[in-house]
Amino acid sequence: MDHSEYELEEMDTILNHLNDTIFELDEQYVFIKVMTPDQELLFVPKYQIIGKNIRDIFWPEMADMFEAELNYTKANQNRTIYYKLPQKGREHFYRANLKYIKVQGDSRYLVILSDITEQELLEQTAHKYKVELEKQIIMQKLLFDISSEFLNVKINAMDTSVIRSLEKISYFIKANRVFFMKYNSDYTQARCLYHWDDKFKEDRNVKSKDFGISISKWLKSNKKGNVNWIQSQNSKVSDEEKEYLEENHILTMLMVPIMSKKECFGFLSFEFSEKEEKQQDMIASLLTNYGQLLLTLMKRKSNEEEIIEKTSEMESFFLVSLDFLCILDQFGQFSKLNKAWEQIFGYKAEDMVGKKVTDFVHEQDIWHTEQIFKELENGKTVLNFVNQIRTSSNEYRMIEWSIKPHGSDYFAAARDVSGRKVLEDTLFLQKELYQTTLLSIGDGVISFDENDEIKIMNQAAAQLCGIDQQDASGKKIDRIFAVLRDPLSGRDINPVEEVRLSGKRIQYDQLLAANMHNQEILIETTVSPVYSIDSKVQGSVMIFKNVTESKKKQIDSLYLSLHDYLTGLYNRRFFEEEMIRLDTKRNLPLSVIMIDVNGLKLTNDAFGHEEGDQLLKKVAQIIKTECRHDEIAARLGGDEFAVLLPKTDSQNCEMIMQRIQKACKKSTRQTVVVSVAAGFSVKKRADESIDEILKMADNNMYRNKLETGREMRTRTFMRILRNLEQEYLVGKKSRSIISQVACDIGRAIPLLDEEINELEDICLLHDIGEIVIPKMIFKKRGSLTEDEYSVVKRHPEAGYQILKSMEEYSAMANYVLSHHEKWDGSGYPRKLKGEAIPLYSRIIAIADAYEAMTSGRVYKKAMSSEEAMLEILKNAGTAFDPSLVRVFAESFYNKKNL
Helix, strand or coil: CCCCHHHHHHHHHHCCCCCCCCEEEHHHHHHEEEEEECCCCCCHHHCCCCCCCHHHCHHHHHHHHHHHHHHHHHHHCCCEEEEEEEEEEEEEEEEEEEEEEEEEEEEEEEEEEEEEEHHHHHHHHHHHHHHHHHHHHHHHHHHHHHHHHHHCCHHHHHHHHHHHHHHHHEEEECCEEEEEEEECCCCCCCEEEEEEEEECCCCCCCCCCCCCCCCCCHHHHCCCCCCCCCCCCCCCCCCHHHHCCCCCHCEEEEEEEEEEECCCEEEEEEEECCCCCCCCHHHHHHHHHHHHHHHHHHHHHHHHHHHHHHHHHHHHHHHCCCCEEEEECCCCCEECCCCHHHHHHHHCHHCCCCCCCCCCCCHHHHHHHHHHHHHHHHHEEEEEEEEEEECCCCEEEEEEEEEEECEEEEEEEECCCHHHHHHHHHHHHHHHHHHHHCCCCCCCEEEEEEECCCEEEEHHHHHHHCHHHHCCCCCCCHCCEEEEECCCCCCCCCCCHHHHCCCCCCCEEEEEEECCCEEEEEEEEEEEEEECCCCCEEEEEEEEEECCCHHHHHHHHHHHHHHHCCCCCHHHHHHHHHHHHHHCHHHHEEEEEEEEEEEEEHHHHHHHHHHHHHHHHHHHHHHHHCCCCCEEEEEECCCEEEEEEECCCCCHHHHHHHHHHHHHHHHCCCCCCCEEEEEEECCCCCCCHHHHHHHHHHHHHHHHHHHHHHHHHHHHHHHHHHHHHHHHCCHHHHHHHHHHHHHHHHCCCCCCHHHHHHHHHHHHHHHHHHHHCCHHHHCCCCCCCHHHHHCCCCHHHHHHHHHHCCCCCCCHHHHHCCCCCCCCCCCCCCCHHHHHHHHHHHHHHHHHHHHHHHHEEEEECCHHHHHHHHHHHCCCCEECHHHHHHHHHHHHHHHCCC
């Protein structure tokens, strides 16, 4: 073989080891050459493609596309196209790079085909998670904005706020009209409280809109708490109902009940006249929560209107009935008092004028009273302030004050509330608990008293805790949660106790919670203190919700975007971003180690891709173990890994690299040899390019691969032979018989001595590809199925790939590939015919058949040597070369007659 032929053979070997499929076509779109690492990427067996036109292989539409794109490359040189095909029950995605090339006057097209299915599916999954997350974020933000507006809105602006929120919600779900309806006491009618229409956005007088006649069965379902989607095209809709929908130009109608505990307050009716809404579950959840916000606001409005009405009545009453009236100057001194002071406290008015209020206040209330005067100095009106005032007989009375700044003075009205203080404290606490609980609607809510014992638990909290509401009363938090733990610090948490001791509101974005049935969830919780009128902590309210799924999706999505799905190491994207981030002066010296797994293709060919994946996982585990926590280890793709080491000099970097290689060498797997090639480079100066450092490390790695690759392939090769003997029982005796028969034929032809030696070596290795046959098929008793036989027929190609990867055995690869070809062209894998089959392959075919018949198999008894000889003669000219069969027969009978 001359030097140019050797270079072509070497180039062919390299291309056959690529992960991509490569086609070469001539000017008439006829396949000249096909190289593929995976036979399944082709539509027909590889050997059937050579010499065929592209229209003989692909269906017309695909052939048209490829011809058009190939023709484009003739003028523009390069072209990249993407397409997808159904394969193995799912769609596969491919990228084809097209190029028109000229070599020594010969023009041809080059097509490099890459399977990008996993990358595409990963991107689709990440996009799906992102879209769903964005929808949830938008929905939660909308509810948060509405909730925030409701929380802060004044009573005179509540109607406007509700109308504005109806408009926001309608725009979000693309509804044309919405009605907020309230049932009467016997649920016979529903009165419209608020309305919004996209054509008439002002608040219209539609209070008399009647939903109780034509669609009564929907209202009945709403009353039970069911969300209803009513469609005019639905066959189950009655004629009366359909008439109502069509008269109002409604395509779809959504009715969402607003529940107050087990009673139905009313409902929201959304009308869609343009199109049918598809995201029904998300919309139903959004509107259910929105309905609870409206209910909270309505109850607050009712309470505040009642308070305003009562306050107005009390103000009129106090105008003539206040116990004490006085005017205070800017220093808090009495300047004028009414007679009530003298009657109740025993002081004469003239004796109190000029004295400060604090001269008469109980010592424990002095600081609080002084703080009130600071608020008055800032122009604030103080209402319902209570302190203790001393009488002339040194007794103390509980006094309630209302004070308002007026110019440089303060007008004050006060009354004796000593007898009502205990009752008011109780009412105040109940009011605080009630208002705080209202804010929790939609989430789990538990209120605790001053002893941290449960007073109130809503239904949502009971469901999350796995406990009945009535059973929870009087229990402490550790009796409903077996575990409340911060998952980051591992510290057990009692937020109720923390709030009681600190008097401050606390919040946790996530706590690991387990109920008494050992069911674990992640919760987001806020615990707020409840104060008495004298500012003492009298209990707390815990608001929480289950965030397990949202946190899991968030974590999974983030993990997938940064990590390699197979090995768990960082991916190329993260590595490149970190390389840019760490490329700063403070991280010098900055080292890079490039690592390449030796023999991955040989492992895949010999033991299957699953074993190849296990090899990659093992190498990744070793790299992760041998690296420090601040070093970035990543899989860049295929069999290539890299490690980024900030603040690491050459000596330490080389030590880590050698440690990784040594650990790989010591690592053992039953079938696969673990070996890596590695090289490193160090950036020592800020003006050096990190990309150049990366290239230098890559070059050093390839130099190391020349040293370690050969040794690894040899060790793997010997392990393959050992496995064949131990696991597949392909023993020395069988190979000896085949070698003897083949050499007898070779000597009779005759062949030269060195050719006989070469033939003998091929006999020893001709069935090395059987390593890819599953043992259950290899040792099966009885006939093989069609699918099982197709697996067996792959072993010549597997043997070819294994031997081609070994320089010292590559010359034998073609003979091994062809040893199951038949003289009449009915063999495999290439269906070669006659003398197109290599001579050594024809000889081995006879010797292999003779050994199989005389030694027997698990599915067939052994023949005598004479019976085997007759069978071979019978198949001369069909399965076997007739001239070689004649030579073998003569040699056979000559030995019998000796």
